[in-house]
Amino acid sequence: MTANSVADNLKRARRGVGMSGSGSGAPRPVRKSKRFGPRTWTLLAFALPSLVLLLLINLYPVIYAFIQSLHNGTLLDAGPFVGLHNYLNILTEPAFWKAAEFTLIFTIVGVFGSWIVGLLLSLLLRTYIPANNLFKxxxxxxWIxxxxxxxxxxxxxxxxxxxxxxILFAHLGFGNVLFLADPFLAQVVxxxxxxxxxxxFxxxxxxxxxxxxxxxxxxAAKVDGSSGFKTFRYITMPMIARTTFVSWILMTIFCVNDFPTIFLLTGGGPVNATQSLVVxxxxxxxxxxxxxPGIAIAFLMTLVLVxxxxxxxRQIRKVNIE
Structure with missing residues (x-):
């Protein structure tokens, strides 16, 4: 069989014609089915109350909050309409950018710090440890x-x-260390x-x-002579990449929206050093x-999270494709 005949057969196969068959290669007519039959309308009728309730619970508060962000009012009165003035005013406030900076630091440390510790402990738990279940x-x-x-x-x-x-730091010779009174130490804590x-988590x-x-x-990697580090880098990390990205997404959302952790520990102080955007x-x-202005800050946070x-x-999709 020559190269030209092979190419012709491949073209015929793409058109839906067999290697040795004959025909015009035209696609078979597809029977049109009704998109909305009685069964479809029945299912929609059953699902409609849940859809309406879902919209009322989730969509309506978001729309109402966005409308409030376009007004200059209080909790009791919506106030006059100011358009995007609240958003523009917030973006020029030094307090907003200071809170955004700490939110970024808090999120990066929270995501990657917890991920590194969690990954190391999960690798440790795969080895034999006495009283392993109790340790877990x-x-x-x-978290509990x-x-x-x-x-x-x-x-x-x-x-x-x-x-x-x-007291321990004072005995070690560091003097009177006030962790929550110093801005830098409060951020670290x-x-x-x-x-x-x-x-x-x-x-x-x-x-x-x-x-x-x-x-x-x-x-197989052990038989090929791969070291422990190479096995971890080229086998373990790619195999768990999808779960890693999912955990990063979830933890990023948790960190940016984390109000009780900061508010209960420092209240955003001292001198607003630990004040995140949500606080x-x-x-x-x-x-x-x-x-x-407060709701406008929340919507800007939502935009960044999205x-x-x-x-x-998109990184998860790339991992799936590969």
Whole structure:
């Protein structure tokens, strides 16, 4: 069979004609089906109440909040219509950019710090450890315990000069260290606290991803003489990439929208050093009674979250394609 005949056969196959068959290659007529039959209308009728309820619960508050962000009012009165003035005014406020900077730091440390700790612990749990099940339960405690209890415990540890950690640092020769009174140290404490209460979630995500990896792949790599680091880099990480990106998306949303962690531990202080965007929005609405600017901050946060989520989701699609 010559090259030309092979090419002709491939063209005929693409047109739907067999290798040795004959015909015009025209597609068969497709029977048109009714898009909306009685069964479809019946299903829509049953689903309509749920759809209406879903729109009322989710869509209506969002639309109403967006309308409020275009007004300069309070919780009791919508106030006059100002258009996009609230958004433009917020973008020129130094307090907004300071809160945005800390939100960025808080999110980066919270996402990647908890991911690294969770991944290392999930790898450790795959090895033999005495009382392994008990160890897993203990590692879940920071996530299981209510954040109010955890924040109260951390306040007891670092808040006052009589707390255990300041006393320990004083004995080590560091002087009177006030963790929540110094702006930089307060940011460090808040970020570490976020990693502390978030790493169990990442540990569970990574453990489930590692459990799905076929052990035969590791055995083949071991036979080929691959080192532990190369196996982790070129086999483990690509195999758990999809779950990793999903966990990053979820943790980014958790960190940006995390109000109780910061508010219960520092209240946004000292001197607004730990004031994130969600805390700033809360204080603007419920303390300064400026509903329009506060809701505008929340919508700007939502826009940033959507952009980040879309970017990470595109990475997930690339992993699926590969």
């Amino acid at each position: 339960v203990l590692l879940l405690l920071p 315990v209510p954040v109010v209890v955890s924040a109260t415990s951390w306040n007891w540890l670092v808040a006052t000069p009589q707390s255990p950690l300041p 808040v970020c570490v606290f976020k990693v502390w209460i978030s790493f169990p 990442m540990m569970m995500m990574m453990s489930s991803a590692l459990a799905a990896v076929d052990t035969n792949v590791y055995e 700033l929005a809360y204080l603007t609405v419920f303390q300064n009674f400026q509903t329009g 952009i980040i989520s879309v970017a990470l989701y």
